[in-house]
Amino acid sequence: MRKLIFVTIAVALAAPVFAQNLGNLSSNPYGPDSSANQYGAGSPYNPNSINNPYGRFGSPYSPDSATNPYAMDAPKLYDDQGNYHGKLSANPYDPDSTSNQFGRYGSPYSADSINNPFGAGSPYRSDSPNNPYGHGMEMQGDAN
Incomplete structure (x- = not known):
């Protein structure tokens, strides 16, 4: 039993962690994972x-x-389908x-840019950071 626990712990510690979820880039102030929610993922006290x-x-x-x-x-930034958005x-x-x-x-003319109101930044897309009722795009930081 001890060996099993030791092996389990060793494997868990050796498993690489590539990204850290930082919540969602969103203008929705009520979403718990939203960067605009000052009591959730957007809290200035959240490390x-x-x-x-x-x-x-x-x-x-x-x-x-x-x-x-x-x-x-x-x-x-990643959208709902896992596509990278810079x-x-x-x-x-x-x-x-x-x-x-x-x-x-970053270009306002690129379909992949959150700055394009007709592309990834459309206020009508549920995964757009500019939709005040949507959930936004997932933010991932390097887990160093």
């Missing part, structure tokens, strides 16, 4: 919130933050950044 100015994903100094204009490992980043030079107005995920 993994993009709204926590002292946390890993919200600090303007963290390399993993959505608010650091130099970050290269910002949280990644990095939620303030970095205007990162090719995958939602703030790069000339990139695939």
